Amino acid sequence: MTAPDGQPLDVLVVGAGPTGLAAALIAHDHGAHVRIVDRRPDAPRFSRAFLVQPRTLEVLRPHGVTDELLALGDSNPQVHLHLRRRCVPVDVGEIRLPDTAFPNFLLVRQADVEAVLRRALRGRGVEVEWETQCESFRAVDGVVCDVTHQGIRRHIAARFLVGCDGSTSTVRATAGISWDGSVYPHEILLADIELEGDVQTGVTHVAVHRDGLLFLLPLGETARWRVLTAQPPNRAQAQTDRQHLQKILDRADVHARITRIAWSERVRVQHRVASRYRCGPVFLAGDAAHAFSPAGGQGMNTGIQDSADLGWKLAFAARLRPDGDAALLRSYAEERRRAAQQVLLLTHVLFWAEAGRGRVPSLLRGAFSSTGAPLVPVLLRRRRLVAHAVRVLAQLRRHYRRGPLSVEGSGDSGVAAPAGERIPDEEVAVDGGRQRLHDLIATPAVHVLLHRDTQWGMPPAPDGRLRVHRIRSWSGTGIVIVRPDGYVGFRSGSDTQGAAEWLELVGASPARST
């Protein structure tokens, strides 16, 4: 059970997509020895996702990758909504959410997200082991994974294995976990194209028409534009010809002529959630655990957020006795499977509206495209409504209030976010002056936030796993413990005993420091 540096291996990650890379990075930053393998020969592949949500940026921030992501993407995307002959500009950048350091969606290629995560891992001495395919595993004193590399079979032993191997997951199949749900009767057509005509460059175009929505993103990888739209399945044709794609653009009232198709692909999409997320020391995350329609841009984001939930728990559990990690590890499946079910429902409804072939969604889209233009600015002026919708899409409303790690101690802490909710960003006063709360907790650790007058005898953990901050602007007494993924784990008035028990529960007690 060793890592390349001879240390015992805590976590083996199978799959170097965005979920696996994030899982490896986060577990590493919390002190785990990790390896990550992928069956692909190397990194390059075409992007599918283009939207990174504020919550995803929040969970990645302690791992030092968000500046690079922001530099590669567009956090002030301009969208032109095409409704028949009318074009309605929508300034997405205007939707500035108040209680987060990332007030907007980020438009960025999945390939760039993966490259940033790989670079971060490389900077920590962890390289993806390409051309290494997981064949199966056995749970023996941890887990032993059988892999093949260039035709040679090998075994990798680890305390935990995380299957981030996508929707056709070998890990899920080997664990005998059923893949509940079904395939949509649509394909998503993706193509990189060059256009001539009346299409403003540098802007995302969304055309609404009776047949469905068509997205034209200024983020092509082999040509200027990436087009994305749901279509009936076309088994005869894996590639898309120019004439066919031109017809789709014309029907969507996009007034431009395709001059070149550089690349195209059709992908089937599914709606499924794995029946279990865990089988002993083996966990599923990302598309291996759930598959959604692309509507609302949730798949990659949910996968990275799975990893933010699981990464620190595995690292902390690796330091606990095998029988001492029960609640910590159980909480992953309880929190994230429920989250996936909620996302599934959301993306199902959005996909019905976006691409449903029945009479009702077609009529709704038809009516919106012919009469919706004057309504859009009116709707956008309803700030609270827009903010609510954006927060749902951005996964900022996710909570684990009923989870086994969400504990309300005795007394009222006076802090608005209860145990299980994400701690909102705000300006606070600390010893060094005024600071944003999310800046203060942007390091990979459990953060104890003490109100001004709280008595606290526990020392910070020497390994940095536990950090203690006194918030001068929070009057009276109160203790709030924030998990490494930004959710409140424990909240109370002055229940230091309860706080100590919570830290013990998750393996963050200073007494456990190595």
Ligand SMILES: Cc1cc2nc3c(=O)[nH]c(=O)nc-3n(C[C@H](O)[C@H](O)[C@H](O)COP(=O)(O)OP(=O)(O)OC[C@H]3O[C@@H](n4cnc5c(N)ncnc54)[C@H](O)[C@@H]3O)c2cc1C
């Ligand atoms: C058209 C389209 C648009 C989308 N748009 C968005 C969007 O805007 N926002 C969003 O959040 N999501 C979006 N998604 C979803 C997103 O692309 C996926 O959810 C995301 O790629 C999942 O990442 P993952 O790491 O879990 O799995 P994957 O990306 O599938 O990665 C799995 C990895 O595991 C490797 N692997 C598989 N089997 C093995 C094995 N046996 N051994 C070793 N390695 C193995 C594979 O080679 C691969 O590298 C979109 C999807 C589609 C189809």
